[in-house]
Amino acid sequence: MSNENFRRQVNDAIDQISGSPSPALRDRVRSSLASTPATSGSYWIAAVAAVVIAVLLVGVLVVANPLNRRSPVGPITGTNPTPTQSASSASPTAEPTLSQMVCGSAKPVTSSGAPAVAYIDALRTGTHTGYDRLTIEFKNGVPMPTSVEVKPQTGTTFTQSPSGQTVTLQGTNGLLVTIRGADLHTDYTGSLDIKTGYSGLVEIRRVQDFEGVVQLGLGISGPGCYRWFLLANPDRLVIDVQTS
Amino acid sequence: MLSAAAGDTNSFASLIDPLLDPAYRLAAVMLADRGAAEDAVQEASIKAWRKLRQLRGEVGSLRAWFLSIVANECRMTRRQRWWGVLKMAEIETNPDAEPGGASYDLRQAMLKLTPDERLPLVLHFYLDLPLEEVARILHVSPSAAKSRIYRAARRMRSDLTQEEVF
Numbered sequence A: 001m002s003n004e005n006f007r008r009q010v011n012d013a014i015d016q017i018s019g020s021p022s023p024a025l026r027d028r029v030r031s032s033l034a035s036t037p038a039t040s041g042s043y044w045i046a047a048v049a050a051v052v053i054a055v056l057l058v059g060v061l062v063v064a065n066p067l068n069r070r071s072p073v074g075p076i077t078g079t080n081p082t083p084t085q086s087a088s089s090a091s092p093t094a095e096p097t098l099s100q101m102v103c104g105s106a107k108p109v110t111s112s113g114a115p116a117v118a119y120i121d122a123l124r125t126g127t128h129t130g131y132d133r134l135t136i137e138f139k140n141g142v143p144m145p146t147s148v149e150v151k152p153q154t155g156t157t158f159t160q161s162p163s164g165q166t167v168t169l170q171g172t173n174g175l176l177v178t179i180r181g182a183d184l185h186t187d188y189t190g191s192l193d194i195k196t197g198y199s200g201l202v203e204i205r206r207v208q209d210f211e212g213v214v215q216l217g218l219g220i221s222g223p224g225c226y227r228w229f230l231l232a233n234p235d236r237l238v239i240d241v242q243t244s
Numbered sequence B: 001m002l003s004a005a006a007g008d009t010n011s012f013a014s015l016i017d018p019l020l021d022p023a024y025r026l027a028a029v030m031l032a033d034r035g036a037a038e039d040a041v042q043e044a045s046i047k048a049w050r051k052l053r054q055l056r057g058e059v060g061s062l063r064a065w066f067l068s069i070v071a072n073e074c075r076m077t078r079r080q081r082w083w084g085v086l087k088m089a090e091i092e093t094n095p096d097a098e099p100g101g102a103s104y105d106l107r108q109a110m111l112k113l114t115p116d117e118r119l120p121l122v123l124h125f126y127l128d129l130p131l132e133e134v135a136r137i138l139h140v141s142p143s144a145a146k147s148r149i150y151r152a153a154r155r156m157r158s159d160l161t162q163e164e165v166f
Helices: A003-018 A025-034 A041-064 B009-031 B034-050 B059-083 B102-112 B115-126 B131-138 B142-156
Strands: A118-128 A131-138 A147-154 A157-159 A166-168 A173-180 A193-195 A201-210 A213-220 A226-231 A236-242
Touching (some): B009 B034, B131 B142
Antiparallel strands (some): A157 A166, A193 A201, A201 A213
16 A cells, blocks of 8 residues: 555545534634633733732631631531620521531430530520520530530430439420530539420420539420530530421 | 734734644544534634743744644543543544445544544644654654654554555
C-alpha cells in the first residue's frame, strides 16, 4: 500500500468520524468572543485577592478564636450564646447549626469521657418555633468528661432511684436523661417537678439524684423526636424536643 | 494581529476563522462526539482570546498554538465526561464505508485508539501539518512526534512500514 493510499483511507475515516462543522459554529465563536474580556488578568487579580482574604480570615479565626470553642464532648455543637435569664425564653439565637432531631426509636445517644462531678444549679425551659427546650445549667464547668445519655422510651412511667417507686409523667412518650458524675442537690434549689404547659415538652421530673448520678424524666407529647448538645458560657446541657 | 492584541475581538475572530474547521475536525476525532467538539472549539476560542498575549505577536505560530489549546480543551472535556454523562460516539454511517471496506475498518481501528493517539494522526494525515508544527502542538520534539504518528498508525494497521506513513 502506498503512502497516498493509506493517507486517503485515514482521511476518509476521519471525515466519517468528524463530519462537517455546523454552519453556526463561526457565529457561536464570534458571539462568545464578543462577550468575553480580552485577557484573564483581572480574573487572576481577583483570584489572588480572594485567596489572600481567605487566608487572613482563617488566620484571624484560628488566632483569636472568637467563637471560644472548647474541646468537643460527644455531640457538642454549640458556641457561647448569651445565657437566658428567663425560664421561658431560652434564646435560640446565636446558636450553631443544630444537629438533626433523633426520634424515639433511635438508640440512646451517649457522650464519651470519664465522669466528674458537675453541680447543676438551674433547670430552665423554653418554647420555640418547632421545639421545646430544657436547659440544664452547671455551676462548675461543662460536665466534661461527664457521661451524658438521653434515652427515649414509650410511655412516661419512670422508676425512681433508689426508692424503686414508679412515677408517671404527663405526655405520651418519655426521655430519660442520665448524667453520670453530676449533682442536683447541692446548688439546685428549684422545683424537682416542672410542668411546662408546652405542646412538646410537658413535664420534667427528677428520677434520681444519688451516688453521683442524676436522672431526669421528661414527659413529652408527640413523636418524641429530640436532640441534645453541650454548650459553654455558661456550661449547660440543652435538650430540644420537637413539637411539629 | 496587532489590532487583535489591542483587544479587537473582530480581528481575533478573523484570525482564527480559517482555523475553526481544522480545529473542529481535530476535536471531533479526539472526542468522537460532534456536539462536544463544537463546544470544545468554542471554549478553546475563548481561552485563546484570553491568552492572546502569550503568543507575543507571532502570527506564524498561531495555528499550532490554537490547535494545542483545542487539544487541551478536548482532554479537559473528556476528564469532565468521566464523571458526568457518558455519551456514546455518534457516528454517521457513510454508505461508501460499510463493514468490510478498508475505510470502515480504519475508522473502527481509529476509534479504538485513545484520543491522544488520534491527535497526531489528524495533525499529520488530515491537516497535513509539517512535522515541526505537529511537534509544537504535541509539546514534544519532532522525532518524538514522528514516533507517535508511526506508533498510532501501526496500531491501526500493524503491517504498515515507515514509508507508507511518511
